[in-house]
Amino acid sequence: MSTDARTPEPPYWAVIFSSRRSITDPDEYAAAATRMVELASQQDGFLGVESARASDGFGITVSYWRDREAIAAWRRHDEHRIVRERGRQAWYEQFQVRIACVERAYERTQEDG
Amino acid sequence: MSTDARTPEPPYWAVIFSSRRSITDPDEYAAAATRMVELASQQDGFLGVESARASDGFGITVSYWRDREAIAAWRRHDEHRIVRERGRQAWYEQFQVRIACVERAYERTQEDG
Numbered sequence: 001m002s003t004d005a006r007t008p009e010p011p012y013w014a015v016i017f018s019s020r021r022s023i024t025d026p027d028e029y030a031a032a033a034t035r036m037v038e039l040a041s042q043q044d045g046f047l048g049v050e051s052a053r054a055s056d057g058f059g060i061t062v063s064y065w066r067d068r069e070a071i072a073a074w075r076r077h078d079e080h081r082i083v084r085e086r087g088r089q090a091w092y093e094q095f096q097v098r099i100a101c102v103e104r105a106y107e108r109t110q111e112d113g
Numbered sequence: 114m115s116t117d118a119r120t121p122e123p124p125y126w127a128v129i130f131s132s133r134r135s136i137t138d139p140d141e142y143a144a145a146a147t148r149m150v151e152l153a154s155q156q157d158g159f160l161g162v163e164s165a166r167a168s169d170g171f172g173i174t175v176s177y178w179r180d181r182e183a184i185a186a187w188r189r190h191d192e193h194r195i196v197r198e199r200g201r202q203a204w205y206e207q208f209q210v211r212i213a214c215v216e217r218a219y220e221r222t223q224e225d226g
Contacts, residue, residue: 005131007211014213016127016175018118018163050131052165052173060165060173062129088221096220098120100127100213107209108201 005048005064010102012047013065019095021057029091032083039079045070057093064102071099118161118177123215125160126178132208134170142204145196152192158183170206177215184212 021029033051040046045066053059065071074080087095134142146164153159158179166172178184187193200208 005209010211014127014129014211016129016215018165018175050171050173052131052167052171054165054167058163058165060163060175062131062173062175092221094220094222096118096218098123098127098215099217100215102129102211102213104212105209107207108205109207 005050005062007047007064007102007105010105012102013068013071014100014102015063015065015071016098016100017061017063017095018098019059019061020093021053021059022091022093023057024090032086032091036080036083039077040074043070043074043077045073068099118163118175120160120177120215120218123218125215126181126184127213127215128176128178128184129211129213130174130176130208131211132172132174133206134166134172135204135206136170137203145199145204149193149196152190153187156183156187156190158186181212 037049037051040049040063047064047066049061049063051059051061065074150162150164153162153176160177160179162174162176164172164174178187
């Protein structure tokens with residue numbers, strides 16, 4: 001997964017999740033990661049997600065949300081809670097979560113010349 | 114590069130840079146990326162940086178800063194400006210920059226059990 005998220009004009013919110021993968025369960029992990037993106041994108045207030053993981057196991061996923069309430073609701077989602085717990089136990093050697101308010105944003109595409 | 118940044122208690126600031134690399138100049142790009150991390154880490158107000166790029170060319174770098182003034186000063190840095198301009202012209206097919214205030218953070222390491 002990757003993709004550049006098409007977010008609206010700020011302000012909106014970001015959840016920055018940086019993690020180091022363990023070598024456990026690559027297939028189970030990949031299926032769960034795909035499912036979580038699918039599920040997140042169905043939630044009210046979801047704006048987009050970007051993700052990159054390098055070959056050394058370190059990865060960053062940033063999901064974007066309309067407001068803090070949308071983030072809180074997603075954290076309470078039952079299936080998400082179960083998968084988070086599984087991640088905590090098995091998939092990550094280490095992770096950090098940061099919740100941030102995006103106040104400014106700009107982009108550049110090839111078409112800008 | 115990767116590393117989990119040892120940031121202080123919030124609030125502090127994050128610059129979320131997500132990009133898709135072109136295939137141009139891999140060696141020049143790698144040298145410049147290393148140099149920019151070295152230079153950023155010498156700036157007043159720099160708190161840390163995390164970066165991951167997947168094999169498909171999509172990457173996310175998040176740098177952390179004490180306040181907006183530190184981010185603005187780094188943007189004005191002469192060598193950084195020159196390298197940014199080179200990146201804009203040659204190294205990225207597309208990028209987005211988001212400036213965000215981190216309001217909450219938590220982490221988990223293997224030692225937490």
